[in-house]
């Protein structure tokens with residue numbers, strides 16, 4: 014059997030997706046793969062995407078990056094979770110903290126013991142987040158690196174980063190060996206397809222230069238220059254579930270102490286993010302244009318900044334959904350070119366990372382066999398749909414009726430899987446993670462409880478524990494967590510001591 018290995022890889026786009034793909038693929042394949050990355054300074058990058066989830070730390074391990082050095086370079090801070098304000102009701106707040114909550118006993122997950130305590134004490138028992146080290150550190154604005162809570166079986170702190178989007182792309186670029194990754198600055202004006210099979214053959218730049226390759230990665234952002242512009246792969250619109258379609262973003266001066274978490278605060282027709290970096294805050298207002306004008310959205314954003322705006326607000330339009338085929342012929346789309354579901358749970362950068370992992374594990378030769386691309390597209394769809402369901406839950410499970418937008422959200426039809434999951438939890442307190450889906454049971458638990466979905470029952474085995482033992486079990490966990498958090502410095506202090514960027 015003859016092998017026709019891919020030797021020339023072309024990446025279109027130098028945003029986070031493009032440079033992440035270049036850095037990871039260059040590391041994975043070494044000199045066997047010649048990578049060229051084309052980016053256009055004239056077009057620029059989307060310039061947002063500053064909150065991440067813990068899986069991003071695997072990139073550092075894979076590339077051999079020192080975490081503190083990276084945080085210094087991207088003026089980053091540490092992220093323990095997301096605070097959701099006013100989502101269930103105005104005045105209500107809950108956390109989606111990373112990491113575990115409590116401990117299971119035998120086969121019975123922790124939430125059942127907590128539910129028993131909660132129901133027994135009629136809502137005055139310590140809340141769910143009393144059993145999360147991340148949540149307690151958030152509440153006290155502290156941060157520490159800790160694998161385990163003392164010598165107990167409780168897992169320690171799981172964290173991610175807030176980072177400057179522009180600087181992160183540049184940082185990843187700096188990790189690429191120029192002998193393996195060649196950067197080409199220029200604007201692509203034409204995509205040429207092979208007559209016999211429609212595979213991409215070459216790209217033409219405005220300068221007239223032709224760049225040919227065996228395999229192409231489309232990281233050109235929302236425009237999907239190759240995947241849609243040339244290959245017409247189709248886009249599945251998910252606005253019936255995720256109605257927001259615009260964002261206005263602006264950086265502001267950082268005035269308050271740095272929080273070790275992202276804030277996502279619901280507004281009249283969408284929500285607003287606040288992301289603390291070392292030198293500024295990143296802010297944005299995601300909204301639904303059917304219910305709010307661009308001027309109103311901008312005014313709302315500016316009215317809720319905690320420091321002076323540092324630039325003119327920037328508008329970004331999008332359609333929530335996914336590319337029907339992210340891998341089509343000899344082209345894979347990554348990042349915004351493959352789809353977008355809005356940044357409520359900071360999932361997009363992670364989805365670039367997991368798509369690159371998927372591509373590496375299914376890497377083709379020059380034939381690009383359809384079985385490989387079908388499997389890639391199947392896995393991509395599962396990942397997108399599970400993230401979509403998680404996001405929809407935040408909107409759909411609101412009790413707000415104060416604006417037409419929130420009344421609309423209450424009426425959104427739930428995707429089938431989500432409807433089943435919510436009903437199972439409501440009736441029994443049970444949550445199951447399906448296959449490789451991104452969010453764990455603990456992530457789902459916090460949003461379900463945070464959005465006010467209270468189970469009617471818990472697992473019957475939770476009643477087997479005598480009440481005094483239950484009190485001891487829960488009380489010990491709370492004490493261990495509190496003691497551990499007390500040993501952490503403030504987040505601001507941690508950054509100053511480990512990774513403060515030069516002024």
Ligand SMILES: Cc1cc2nc3c(=O)[nH]c(=O)nc-3n(C[C@H](O)[C@H](O)[C@H](O)COP(=O)(O)OP(=O)(O)OC[C@H]3O[C@@H](n4cnc5c(N)ncnc54)[C@H](O)[C@@H]3O)c2cc1C
Nearest residue numbers: 026027028030058059062064201233234348349356361362
């Ligand atoms: C409002 C908003 C908020 C977000 N917040 C988060 C967040 O908090 N966390 C998170 O994980 N993700 C977030 N994201 C998503 C995140 O920003 C993106 O996933 C990430 O930045 C990757 O973007 P990209 O590289 O795919 O596209 P882009 O940054 O748009 O890069 C596209 C690249 O393609 C190049 N290009 C395009 N056309 C051509 C051409 N003709 N010739 C040559 N080059 C070309 C451009 O020059 C550029 O280099 C957010 C997105 C939006 C819209």
